[in-house]
Amino acid sequence: xxxxxxxxxxxxxxxxxxxxxxxxxxxxxxxxxxxxxxxxxxxxxxxxxxxxxxxxxxxxxxxxxxxxxxxxxxxxxxxxxxxxxxxxxxxxxxxxxxxxxxxxxxxxxxxxxxxxxxxxxxxxxxxxxxxxxxxxxxxxxxxxxxxxxxxxxxxxxxxxxxxxxxxxxxxxxxxxxxxxxxxxxxxxxxxxxxxxxxxxxxxxxxxxxxxxxxxxxxxxxxxxxxxxxxxxxxxxxxxxxxxxxxxxxxxxxxxxxxxxxxxxxxxxxxxxxxxxxxxxxxxxxxxxxxxxxxxxxxxxxxxxxxxxxxxxxxxxxxxxxxxxxxxxxxxxxxxxxxxxxxxxxxxxxxxxxxxxxxxxxxxxxxxxxxxxxxxxxxxxxxxxxxxxxxxxxxxxxxxxxxxxxxxxxxxxxxxxxxxxxxxxxxxxxxxxxxxxxxxxxxxxxxxxxxxxxxxxxxxxxxxxxxxxxxxxxxxxxxxxxxxxxxxxxxxxxxxxxxxxxxxxxxxxxxxxxxxxxxxxxxxxxxxxxxxxxxxxxxxxxxxxxxxxxxxxxxxxxxxxxxxxxxxxxxxxxxxxxxxxxxxxxxxxxxxxxxxxxxxxxxxxxxxxxxxxxxxxxxxxxxxxxxxxxxxxxxxxxxxxxxxxxxxxxxxxxxxxxxxxxxxxxxxxxxxxxxxxxxxxxxxxxxxxxxxxxxxxxxxxxxxxxxxxxxxxxxxxxxxxxxxxxxxxxxxxxxxxxxxxxxxxxxxxxxxxx
Numbered sequence: 001x002x003x004x005x006x007x008x009x010x011x012x013x014x015x016x017x018x019x020x021x022x023x024x025x026x027x028x029x030x031x032x033x034x035x036x037x038x039x040x041x042x043x044x045x046x047x048x049x050x051x052x053x054x055x056x057x058x059x060x061x062x063x064x065x066x067x068x069x070x071x072x073x074x075x076x077x078x079x080x081x082x083x084x085x086x087x088x089x090x091x092x093x094x095x096x097x098x099x100x101x102x103x104x105x106x107x108x109x110x111x112x113x114x115x116x117x118x119x120x121x122x123x124x125x126x127x128x129x130x131x132x133x134x135x136x137x138x139x140x141x142x143x144x145x146x147x148x149x150x151x152x153x154x155x156x157x158x159x160x161x162x163x164x165x166x167x168x169x170x171x172x173x174x175x176x177x178x179x180x181x182x183x184x185x186x187x188x189x190x191x192x193x194x195x196x197x198x199x200x201x202x203x204x205x206x207x208x209x210x211x212x213x214x215x216x217x218x219x220x221x222x223x224x225x226x227x228x229x230x231x232x233x234x235x236x237x238x239x240x241x242x243x244x245x246x247x248x249x250x251x252x253x254x255x256x257x258x259x260x261x262x263x264x265x266x267x268x269x270x271x272x273x274x275x276x277x278x279x280x281x282x283x284x285x286x287x288x289x290x291x292x293x294x295x296x297x298x299x300x301x302x303x304x305x306x307x308x309x310x311x312x313x314x315x316x317x318x319x320x321x322x323x324x325x326x327x328x329x330x331x332x333x334x335x336x337x338x339x340x341x342x343x344x345x346x347x348x349x350x351x352x353x354x355x356x357x358x359x360x361x362x363x364x365x366x367x368x369x370x371x372x373x374x375x376x377x378x379x380x381x382x383x384x385x386x387x388x389x390x391x392x393x394x395x396x397x398x399x400x401x402x403x404x405x406x407x408x409x410x411x412x413x414x415x416x417x418x419x420x421x422x423x424x425x426x427x428x429x430x431x432x433x434x435x436x437x438x439x440x441x442x443x444x445x446x447x448x449x450x451x452x453x454x455x456x457x458x459x460x461x462x463x464x465x466x467x468x469x470x471x472x473x474x475x476x477x478x479x480x481x482x483x484x485x486x487x488x489x490x491x492x493x494x495x496x497x498x499x500x501x502x503x504x505x506x507x508x509x510x511x512x513x514x515x516x517x518x519x520x521x522x523x524x525x526x527x528x529x530x531x532x533x534x535x536x537x538x539x540x541x542x543x544x545x546x547x548x549x550x551x552x553x554x555x556x557x558x559x560x561x562x563x564x565x566x567x568x569x570x571x572x573x574x575x576x577x578x579x580x581x582x583x584x585x586x587x588x589x590x591x592x593x594x595x596x597x598x599x600x601x602x603x604x605x606x607x608x609x610x611x612x613x614x615x616x617x618x619x620x621x622x623x624x625x626x627x628x629x630x631x632x633x634x635x636x637x638x639x640x641x642x643x644x645x646x647x648x649x650x651x652x653x654x655x656x657x658x659x660x661x662x663x664x665x666x667x668x669x670x671x672x673x674x675x676x677x678x679x680x681x682x683x684x685x686x687x688x689x690x691x692x693x694x695x696x697x698x699x700x701x702x703x704x705x706x707x708x709x710x711x712x713x714x715x716x717x718x719x720x721x722x723x724x725x726x727x728x729x730x731x732x733x734x735x736x737x738x739x740x741x742x743x744x745x746x747x748x749x750x751x752x753x
Contacts, residue, residue, distance in 0.1 A: 010181035014138025023055025037076025055091040062184035109192040140296035147175040155682035171257035174208035183215035247271035257281040261291030325676035345653040388467030410461035421467030450481035466495035492524040532620035559742035583707030588664035615668035663707030691727035717750040
């Protein structure tokens with residue numbers, strides 16, 4: 001640490017509440033082998049100039065034996081200078097020494113008081129006394145904290161540690177090892193805990209701790225405890241436990257940091273002695289006991305003047321942060337390589353929607369083909385499903401699909417594989433296409449029957465018909481099964497409607513289905529319509545999250561509206577209407593000037609599911625630079641879908657909620673967006689803007705507007721939408737005080753406090 005313009009020893013400080021060392025205690029650590037009184041004298045002056053409240057000063061010289069330190073301090077001005085500063089504070093100056101037990105291998109770090117004798121003009125030494133563990137831990141906490149050893153993930157990011165647990169905090173003990181003085185004092189206290197038994201080997205859990213292992217050897221040799229150095233190696237934490245093999249009772253193991261003590265337990269299972277294992281830093285989890293062998297407990301406690309709040313760890317298979325779409329940063333060695341993240345905005349404009357998408361969505365709307373998936377506990381994994389029967393009731397889609405069948409049906413046809421379309425629909429289409437004679441000679445099967453299908457003759461013609469190709473995995477499975485049915489076959493894939501989340505995904509599908517032994521276009525793939533829609537909910541279905549919350553609220557906030565909504569969600573898998581919470585004036589509905597659909601015939605037939613699908617499509621297009629599915633990237637940057645990464649976070653622009661006047665559109669954005677895209681807490685200005693929009697909806701409720709308020713309160717309560725804590729608490733307080741209807745009042749109470 002720097003004192004003035006010179007670099008001297010390491011200065012650690014803590015405040016001690018009770019005991020003989022009560023008050024602020026400074027520890028001066030020196031890594032010099034040529035230790036002198038002059039060094040200490042200058043640093044004592046610096047300490048009191050900077051920290052006049054210092055009550056006690058301790059001196060530690062880890063690499064120099066006790067007697068040599070005493071001789072250096074016996075004659076000189078250091079103790080005399082300290083006495084003049086400390087005379088009115090009942091404080092003292094102490095030398096920390098390593099003492100051996102006569103009848104055991106134990107070692108003690110003790111403090112020996114130093115007194116200036118004015119008569120003899122020299123320093124007198126008191127009887128060594130033990131140092132309370134909380135004083136030692138206070139100094140080591142300061143070393144850890146001043147070197148920024150606690151790494152907190154940026155907003156929207158969390159860590160996966162080598163233990164496979166997920167968390168937002170990580171202990172980087174290597175930061176405390178950036179000086180030989182820091183390594184020396186850690187090694188000094190570690191050795192006093194481990195004792196003077198000579199080890200066979202020294203193991204450390206991460207490579208940076210090798211410097212600490214060498215410091216430990218140097219301290220031990222300097223104090224005559226070990227005669228020679230011993231081999232030291234890193235086993236790379238949990239990942240290297242198997243390579244360590246069976247540990248010997250004479251091995252010393254140094255663990256850098258822990259939040260559970262589980263690594264130490266694993267090492268003990270492999271033969272390590274508890275007394276030969278030291279964990280330098282520990283930050284507890286709530287309710288977890290402190291493990292044995294810890295040098296410094298970083299956890300805040302009522303009887304301490306220092307400490308961090310307990311850490312929260314999540315299991316990898318049930319991580320709350322993963323479910324909230326926090327980016328997962330992997331551990332590389334002992335580092336999470338993160339830099340300041342940029343925040344980019346998704347902007348949804350009129351030009352975002354392609355002309356092709358508007359036509360397709362209008363056709364689907366008029367045929368009532370779209371339904372929203374409310375529960376993924378069924379086989380329905382996409383956010384929106386398409387009813388193939390309703391889809392083919394659209395005259396324009398049906399006629400174009402019939403044309404494809406007429407034009408691309410391979411002959412002579414041996415096999416027809418239907419996917420998501422009924423056989424009677426196919427036979428009806430065949431008649432309209434005028435290819436009945438071709439189909440009469442073919443066998444029609446459903447796609448799950450393919451694996452049991454008899455092998456066809458070489459070069460046989462096969463037609464695969466999709467009513468709606470929404471699962472690319474399913475399409476690839478069909479393709480793979482066909483390869484075991486025919487050799488050098490003439491295969492055509494026809495789809496009435498193909499869904500893909502991006503142009504790249506669409507191009508990949510076409511290439512995969514068309515590729516064969518003759519390269520590209522070996523097989524034929526054609527579709528009557530295509531539309532950009534996301535391919536799966538994953539863990540982000542907002543209706544399931546809503547039902548989980550309502551089930552919790554039902555026990556303490558019962559109301560008719562809550563029960564009705566709860567029962568409706570529990571009993572419905574898919575729906576076209578009543579998918580959003582109603583506003584003050586009833587169910588949310590679109591206005592006549594809705595530009596994303598053709599509304600010349602009115603808006604009565606436009607369901608909430610149709611509006612939700614429109615917004616899904618807009619977000620897909622926006623993430624792909626507003627490109628149509630069939631277009632190729634104009635530049636390499638277009639190939640990168642806008643999504644969060646280690647280097648940047650993508651948010652839906654808060655302006656979107658201002659530009660969309662209709663509450664049903666705001667509700668659709670809240671439900672259709674990825675949770676990471678509503679994580680406004682990562683940016684102060686965007687969080688403030690979004691909070692103002694929500695509060696404006698709250699203020700407008702009494703005036704008969706603010707129709708989107710129920711959905712906004714729900715989004716915050718389920719933590720789908722996140723703003724900074726100060727703004728979230730303000731929204732909660734105002735919503736609770738607003739006298740809202742029972743269901744909304746319950747949602748306000750459910751906003752995390």
